[in-house]
Amino acid sequence: MRVGLLTSGGDCQSLNATMRGVAKALYNNMKDVEIIGFLEGYKGLMHEDYKVMKPIDFSGILTEGGTIIGTSRQPFKLMRVIGADGFDKVEAMKKTYRRLNLDCLVILGGNGSQKTANLLREEGLNIVSLPKTIDNDLWGTDMTFGFQSAVNIASEAIDCIHTTAASHGRVFIVEVMGHKVGWLTLHAGMASGADIILLPEIPYDINKVVAAIEKRTKEGKRFSILAVAEGAISKEDAQLSKKEYKAKVATRPYPSVSYEIGKRIEEKTGQEIRVTIPGHTQRGGSPCPYDRVLSTRFGSEAAVMIKEGDYGKMVGIRNNEIVRIPLQDVAGKLKMVDPKSSIIREAKAIGISFGD
Ligand code: F6P
Numbered sequence: 146m147r148v149g150l151l152t153s154g155g156d157c158q159s160l161n162a163t164m165r166g167v168a169k170a171l172y173n174n175m176k177d178v179e180i181i182g183f184l185e186g187y188k189g190l191m192h193e194d195y196k197v198m199k200p201i202d203f204s205g206i207l208t209e210g211g212t213i214i215g216t217s218r219q220p221f222k223l224m225r226v227i228g229a230d231g232f233d234k235v236e237a238m239k240k241t242y243r244r245l246n247l248d249c250l251v252i253l254g255g256n257g258s259q260k261t262a263n264l265l266r267e268e269g270l271n272i273v274s275l276p277k278t279i280d281n282d283l284w285g286t287d288m289t290f291g292f293q294s295a296v297n298i299a300s301e302a303i304d305c306i307h308t309t310a311a312s313h314g315r316v317f318i319v320e321v322m323g324h325k326v327g328w329l330t331l332h333a334g335m336a337s338g339a340d341i342i343l344l345p346e347i348p349y350d351i352n353k354v355v356a357a358i359e360k361r362t363k364e365g366k367r368f369s370i371l372a373v374a375e376g377a378i379s380k381e382d383a384q385l386s387k388k389e390y391k392a393k394v395a396t397r398p399y400p401s402v403s404y405e406i407g408k409r410i411e412e413k414t415g416q417e418i419r420v421t422i423p424g425h426t427q428r429g430g431s432p433c434p435y436d437r438v439l440s441t442r443f444g445s446e447a448a449v450m451i452k453e454g455d456y457g458k459m460v461g462i463r464n465n466e467i468v469r470i471p472l473q474d475v476a477g478k479l480k481m482v483d484p485k486s487s488i489i490r491e492a493k494a495i496g497i498s499f500g501d
Pocket of ligand 1: 255
């Protein structure tokens with residue numbers, strides 16, 4: 146059995162833990178397993194850049210963040226675009242798969258990577274994929290690996306801001322990753338007692354945000370903390386077409402949405418504002434215990450799928466049970482925070498403002 150393995154897209158803390166799960170379960174339950182690790186994601190598959198892995202490669206990596214085989218972003222929308230030099234990426238990947246006599250390919254990736262995984266499935270390759278992303282935005286699974294580790298880091302960042310915000314009596318904005326969705330901001334914000342949480346799924350009204358800050362001031366609270374998703378959007382901007390919004394963002398005189406929100410709050414309240422962006426620290430460091438367990442379960446299931454020859458699916462988790470989801474169902478769909486979900490009601494019930 147020859148199994149190809151690759152990690153694609155933005156990294157996260159639990160990629161190695163997941164690969165370890167796959168490898169250990171394969172070595173323990175099947176004879177004559179050889180794992181080929183493609184370097185830097187789909188790029189390695191395209192250019193036949195790989196390493197024959199040994200069992201020892203998967204030892205001691207449970208707690209190690211990043212990925213031992215490297216990763217890169219290879220946009221899905223360019224997959225079928227032939228390069229100026231005539232390079233056909235899809236054909237190249239298929240050629241590598243066939244030349245190396247692979248029985249299947251295990252892909253660890255987020256949204257774009259799952260779309261490419263589905264494309265390769267359509268092209269006839271045997272694919273098993275695993276849901277990686279700190280954004281937790283993959284459709285079909287309650288949880289992605291990397292998410293909880295990132296929640297820990299973003300929460301710690303907001304915890305640290307709490308003490309300094311309280312000392313100085315300032316309004317602080319902590320900008321949280323998550324791309325187009327607000328899962329990470331919502332969970333980190335709630336976990337660390339943010340007063341205002343702004344998510345892409347709930348466009349904000351700046352006057353409501355200001356009102357929430359002023360209410361706190363009137364109550365004698367000297368500081369306010371906002372957890373703002375990097376994709377947060379105002380009610381006015383949410384009315385724009387995608388194209389118009391993109392054009393507006395391109396000319397925005399601020400490095401990110403948080404600075405714009407900060408400026409508007411400062412103008413309206415006269416309060417002192419600070420912006421903190423933990424950025425890529427949210428993807429770094431060691432996976433948290435929850436992710437280590439989740440990754441091990443995901444990896445172990447992937448090995449069972451390989452043993453059974455059950456391909457074309459992504460491993461996921463629903464109601465704490467591991468499930469297999471057809472890739473064609475996953476590809477191209479985002480799992481977003483539902484503004485009407487109970488978690489939003491619960492957060493609002495304790496006084497958190499979403500600026501809506
Ligand atoms: O998808 C993970 C993620 O960290 C997003 O939250 C963020 O928007 C993006 O990747 C950052 O990408 P890059 O590492 O390419 O800057």
